[in-house]
Amino acid sequence: MAKEKFYSVEVLAEKMQNGDIGWLEYVNHYSRRMKKEFAHWCSETGKVPSDETAEEFLALKSAEMEEAMEKGDL
Secondary structure, eight states: OOOOOOOOHHHHHHHHHTTSOOHHHHHHHHOHHHHHHHHHHHHHHTOOOSHHHHHHHHHHHHHHHHHHHHHTOO
16 A cells, blocks of 8 residues: 655645645645545535535635634634
8 A cells, every 4th residue: 555645835835836736635645634634524514525625625724723813722
């Protein structure tokens, strides 16, 4: 079985800017935790993993982070 590869935000951003990867690859190569959270979210919401749903998931995570910072939880 091939070993999963995860990359830093900087590397992923560069790959996105170069058009080498889409949002789905971004999520799946960010971290094992992010990959599992995305899979769980897709399962819970009945969504099919795709670039579109990965982008939607990341927007949701960003909003959650913003809300936590506003509340002082981070």
